[in-house]
Amino acid sequence: MAHNNLPKNHASLVVHGEDRSGIVAAVASVLAKHGANIVSLDQHSEDPEGGAFFQRTVMHVPDLTAAMPALTAHLEAVVGDELGLEWRLRDLSTPLRVAILASKSDHCLLDLLWRQRRGELPISVPMVISNHTDVAEDVRFFGIPFFHIPTPAGGDRTEAEAEIVKLLADNTDLVVLARYMQILSGSFLKEVGVPVINIHHSFLPAFIGAGPYKRAKERGVKLIGSTAHYVTEDLDEGPIIEQDVVRVSHEESLAELVRRGADVERQVLARAVLWHCEDRVIRNGNRTIVF
Amino acid sequence: MAHNNLPKNHASLVVHGEDRSGIVAAVASVLAKHGANIVSLDQHSEDPEGGAFFQRTVMHVPDLTAAMPALTAHLEAVVGDELGLEWRLRDLSTPLRVAILASKSDHCLLDLLWRQRRGELPISVPMVISNHTDVAEDVRFFGIPFFHIPTPAGGDRTEAEAEIVKLLADNTDLVVLARYMQILSGSFLKEVGVPVINIHHSFLPAFIGAGPYKRAKERGVKLIGSTAHYVTEDLDEGPIIEQDVVRVSHEESLAELVRRGADVERQVLARAVLWHCEDRVIRNGNRTIVF
Amino acid sequence: MAHNNLPKNHASLVVHGEDRSGIVAAVASVLAKHGANIVSLDQHSEDPEGGAFFQRTVMHVPDLTAAMPALTAHLEAVVGDELGLEWRLRDLSTPLRVAILASKSDHCLLDLLWRQRRGELPISVPMVISNHTDVAEDVRFFGIPFFHIPTPAGGDRTEAEAEIVKLLADNTDLVVLARYMQILSGSFLKEVGVPVINIHHSFLPAFIGAGPYKRAKERGVKLIGSTAHYVTEDLDEGPIIEQDVVRVSHEESLAELVRRGADVERQVLARAVLWHCEDRVIRNGNRTIVF
Amino acid sequence: MAHNNLPKNHASLVVHGEDRSGIVAAVASVLAKHGANIVSLDQHSEDPEGGAFFQRTVMHVPDLTAAMPALTAHLEAVVGDELGLEWRLRDLSTPLRVAILASKSDHCLLDLLWRQRRGELPISVPMVISNHTDVAEDVRFFGIPFFHIPTPAGGDRTEAEAEIVKLLADNTDLVVLARYMQILSGSFLKEVGVPVINIHHSFLPAFIGAGPYKRAKERGVKLIGSTAHYVTEDLDEGPIIEQDVVRVSHEESLAELVRRGADVERQVLARAVLWHCEDRVIRNGNRTIVF
Incomplete structure (x- = not known):
């Protein structure tokens, strides 16, 4: 699991907060002083005369590890203290630890594991947790620990959630729900302490909740879709x-919608996980900026 | 308005009803006896062992006008009486008369007029009716009668609807709402007596009702859409x-969503009108078969 | 390998040849006499007044196995002898045997194996053959025999091809080149005696031959593509x-084009294999009809 | 021609040249000193450790007209002289003057005129020139001068080109070939002195030259496309x-390919013209960066 594809000596810097004149110049000046060469920069202002400011910069720094402490301190002084903005700096050669929760379906899960193995995703996968055992053998074939934590049908999931939190604690930077068919409680989301990404099998906000393909078939829509989103306490x-x-089209049975949709689900989820792990996604209230 | 592009001596036959063995053979035998050569045939059964049956056939008949009466009688005897199915036969060289209702926006309206003039749509446009006068000059440039029927803001639209019905009566085979920003009453739909197609500026069933682009922006969706549908008493x-x-993306303002969406609206509506006028669309409860 | 998803008692019938009035009726009458209920029917004529005729029918026959011999004889008498058309009848509950040839890349290969296991493709995979060993372990994890047949770099491939033909003989109904990076000789294609489908990593006819992603990058195209096609002696x-x-976009490096393209390749190939195995594809000279 | 939609007090700055550390900071510092607030910024480096640098910045300056001279001088001193980069600054409230050359087809032409009238394109259209008169009436309905300059079939076009150059001289910032079916000479391109954008009715580099839809039909491709590109002496x-x-699909005749393709052509051309006029396109050898 060498992650040879991860860019050496590259870091991403995300800055956001209240817009004002001079932010780009101030940030770029700090970077220039530490020998950083900006490789790509995306910037977005909600409103030309004020409002929120968002920026993502990818930079190449000849000896990033050595430069990191001074760069961090300098950014904190200028961007955090002086400009009063939020910021985060990530060494892009360090993969994020992504734990995956799944149920019986394998399509989203296997696609992530395969992309990880192939070097397409800048992640490591410390574990897969499922409330079923269907995917156990596949997961272990990839050399990844598998944990079976059943959830009582219709019953209290408090214990199961506590067990999951215990396994994840300090071992993960992101939790991905790869068609995990259980609703997680607000307290779980709080305790787990890292972002959680879910794939919903409809084009939200259409068909929120259970059975979206069946409802799509019944409504007679001409396109079906998938949505990857950060999980909050409000379902979907x-x-x-x-x-x-x-x-x-009308020709397709419900089973075919499920099959066709699965292809969209795994691609949408893979893109969302990639973008999150490259630190391209900035939350802006209940929306996202994706650079 | 020569409609030189309409296929001479071509007819479409739509058959639907309860499925049973032998329908295709029976229908094809009738057609063969009248010298019809089947040019394309699409057939769909909801369930292999029963359920609803749908079929659309396009045929070439050497002298269609002469053959029409006998073919019609024969179809009624076999398809209607014997098989107990619904059917309709259309001479595809006769354009449908399509009246268009619009408000201030011109994009859907002009696209339809332009496609009609260009010979892309097998339609004639007997009139355009609007509750505003913004598009009057454009419509008349196309040589098409324009009628201004204002609707009282927030008031009773009964009178306006009655006037529209009077204009449309016997002059139209289809009514198209090309971003007509008025809700039509159930009694209007009944009195007008022909199908009504609307373009809604969202990907239904997401964002039913007013202000879909604004709500799409607020929800932070990553795709915006349009839906062409037959109008019923239930809005959208x-x-x-x-x-x-x-x-x-996040970069686009509401105004840009409106602009980008307009391009989708006019294309979706043009396709729906084309397909309806080629008799490709069969209603199946609240869904459609599109052959 | 139960193929529980394959439709029981369903058959597809493909008919093609010179168009004339009455073919649909004649074929449908034969089917009706054997108790076949037509589930879907697609028909295409190249020219309303003559030219080539193509038809695919899917039918449900209550006891297909028992009905097959009489149905076959009847079709030969009417469709083959009387009408002089080519035809083929396939029991859709019998999976096609699809041998896969691969090299080092796993994306197209694994996608096919995974879809087969999942029941998405109506196929069995009797073997995978590669000129490298990179994919051996993955293939065997799926319980499928793997054969390593190296090809001498730049040398004579006659012997390797002969070995492959020997393995495939009588064991396969279709050969799929899942990014098999070797050009197969005309005599191989002749001896193997079954269709061969290839996936080319460009939008043909753009970038025929080697290095399409590199050439796409150099030309500055804004879309990259993939093409699945039947293999003939003329490359691509x-x-x-x-x-x-x-x-x-300009942002993507060659490595990223390769990664993005791989996603398109595996989907395009999977669709082509599915459609071929459902007997939806009819060759029409150097083009195809896909029903 | 009010162009009310054009952003007041907004300018775009494009900078490109050899990459080196500190460019972003230097440019942003200049802008900050003139009270410019950066609204969006896109930056691209071909290679993290050198190569070409590209940047587009959109800024809001409270009183742009007043600030322009000093800002220009400062940019020339820092970006041009010190850093040795190419740069251009455009007041985005000034529409570009776009002359359109057309032949008989109206779809691309009318789409541009309609979008201009609608306020979707930041352009004015000083004239339309055609070698036919088919579109004259439509053009004049939009209040735009139309010039008919016929070209001798198969003959010498030198004179016609000279006339066109004379009409365009000093009156246009961009020439758009909206399905102008004449090949322009190298000397024309030189003399006209402004960029020329063409729409080619194929997915380049497939089907370079004449008759792309016919050749697409013959090759049996499953997608048809369009390409907007800057015109150089080498055709397409x-x-x-x-x-x-x-x-x-196989169902579509050549005439239908032409019709379907026309929809793609007009959209692709409109996007290319929009992006050029918003100064989003930077030429990089024979490729483009589109921010």
Whole structure:
């Protein structure tokens, strides 16, 4: 698991907060002083005469590890203290630790594991947790620990959630729900302490909740879709990271919608996980900026 | 308005009803006896062992006008009486008369007029009716009668609707709402007596009702869409004919969403009108079969 | 390998040849006499007044196995002898045997194996053959025999091809080149005696031959694509079954084009294999009809 | 021609040249000193450790007209002289003057005129020139001068080109070939002295030259496309600005490909013109950066 594809000596810097004149110059001046060469920069202002400011910069620093402490201190002084903005700096050669929760379906899960193995995703996968055992053998074939934590049908999930939190604690930077068919409680989200990304099998806000393909079939829509979003306490209402659709017709049965949709789900989820892990996604209230 | 592009001596036959073995053979035998050569045939059964049956056939008949009466009688005897199915036969060289209702926006309206003039749509446009006068000059440039029927803001629209019905009576085979920003009453739909197609500026069932682009912006969706559907008494709930989407990002203001969406609207509506006028669309409860 | 998803008692019938009035009726009458209920029917005529005729029918026959011999004989008498058309009847509950040839890349190969296991493709995979060993372990994890047949770099491939033909003989109904980076000789294609489908990593006819992503980058195209086609003696010139594209920008390096393209490749190939195995594809000279 | 939609007090700054550390900081510092607030910034480096640098900045300056001279001088001193980079500054409230050359087809032409009238394109259209008169009436309905300059079939076009150059001289910032079916000479391109954008009716580099839809039909492709590119002396070989495709099938005749393709052409061309006029396109050899 060498992650040879991760860019050496590259860091991403995300800055956001209240817009004012001179932020780009101030940030770029700090970077220049530490020998950073800006490789790409995306900036967005909500309103030309005020409002929120968002910026993501990717930079190359000849000896990043050595430069990191001084760069961090300097950014804190200028961007945090002087300008009063939020900021975060990530060494892009360090993969994020992404734990995956799944149920019986394998399509989203296997796609993530395969992309990770292939070097397409800047992540390591410390574990896969499922309330079923269907995917156990596949997961272990990838050399990844698998934990089976069943959830009582219709019953109290407090204990199961506590066990999951215990396994994840300090071992993960992101939790991905790869068609995990359980609703997580608000207290779980709080205790787990890292972002949680879910893939919902509809084009939100259409068909929130259970059975979206069945309802899509019944409504007679001509496109079906998927949505990757950050999980919040409100079911399927969190900030959307990515969506996509595929054309369907009257010819397709519900089973075929499920199959066609699965292809969209795994792609949308993979893109959302990639973008999150490259620190391209900034939450802006209940929406996202994706640079 | 020569409609030189309409296929001479071509007819479409739509058959639907309860499925049973032998329908295709029976229908094809009737056609063969009248010298019809089947040019394309699409057939769909909801369930392999029963359920609803749908079929659309396009045929070439050497002298269609002469053959029409006998063919019609024969179809009624076999398809209507013997098989107990619904059917309709259309001479595809006769354009449908399509009246257009619009408000201030010109994009859907002009696209339809332009496609009609260009010979892309097998339609004639007997009139355009609007509750505003913004588009009058454009419409008349196309040589099409324009009628201004204002609707009292927030008031009773009964009189306006009655006037529209009077203009449309016997002059139209289809009514198209090309971003007509008025809700039509159930009694209007009944009295007008022909199908009504609307373009809704969202990917239904997401953002039913007013202000879909604004709500799309607020929800932070990554795709915006449009839906063409038959109008029923339930707002934005009628059978969907066509939908499409376009990718948007955080960069786009509400005004830009409106502009980007307009491009999707006019294309989706044009496809729906084309398909309806080629008799490709069969209503199946609140859904459609589009062959 | 239960293929529980394959439709029981369903058959597809493909008919093609010179168009004339009455074919649909004649074929449908034969089917009706054997108790077949037509589930879907697609028909295409190249020219309303003559030219080539193509038809695919899917039917449900209550006891297909028992009905097969009489149905076959009847079709031969009417469709083959009387009408002089080519035809083929396939029991859709019997999976096609699909042998896969691969090299080092795993994306197209694994996607096919995974879809097969999942029940998405109506196929069995009797073997995977590669000129490298990189994918051996993955293939065997799926319980599928793997054969390593190296090809001498720049040397004579006659012997390798002969070995492959020997392995495939009588064991396969279709050969799929899942990014098999070797050009197969005309005599191989002849001896193997079954169709061969290839995935080319460009939007043909753009970038025929080697290095399409590199050439796409150099030309500065804004979309990259993939093409699945039947293999003929002329490199990348065979009948196209399916194509698709994905949007790229100046930001993407060659490595990223390769990664983005791989996603398109595996989807395009999977669709082409599915459609071939459902007998939806009819060759029409160097083009295809896909019903 | 009020162009009320053009952003007041907004300018775009494009900078490109050899990459080195500190460019972003230097440019942003200049802008900050003149009270410019950066509204959006896109930056791209070809290579993290050197190579070419590209940047586009959109800024809001409270009183842009007053600030322009000092800002220009300062940029020339720092960006031009000190850093040795190429740069250009555009007041985005001034529309570009775009002359359109057309032949008989109206779809691309009318789409541009309609978008201009609607306020979607930051352009004025000083004139339309055609070698036919088919579109004259439409053009004049939009209140735009029309000039008919016929070109001798198969003959010498030198005189016609000279006339066109004379009409365009000092009156245009961009020439758009909206399906102008004449090849322009190298000397014309030189004399006209402004960029020329063409729409080619294929997905380049497939089907370079004449008759792309016919050749697409013959090759049996499953998608047809369009390409907008800057015109150079090499036919259809200039830098690509935008491309798109639409799915087609065996059912579609050549006439239908032409019709379906026309929809793609007008959209691709409109996007390319918009992006050029917002100064989003930077030529990089025979490729483009589109921010």
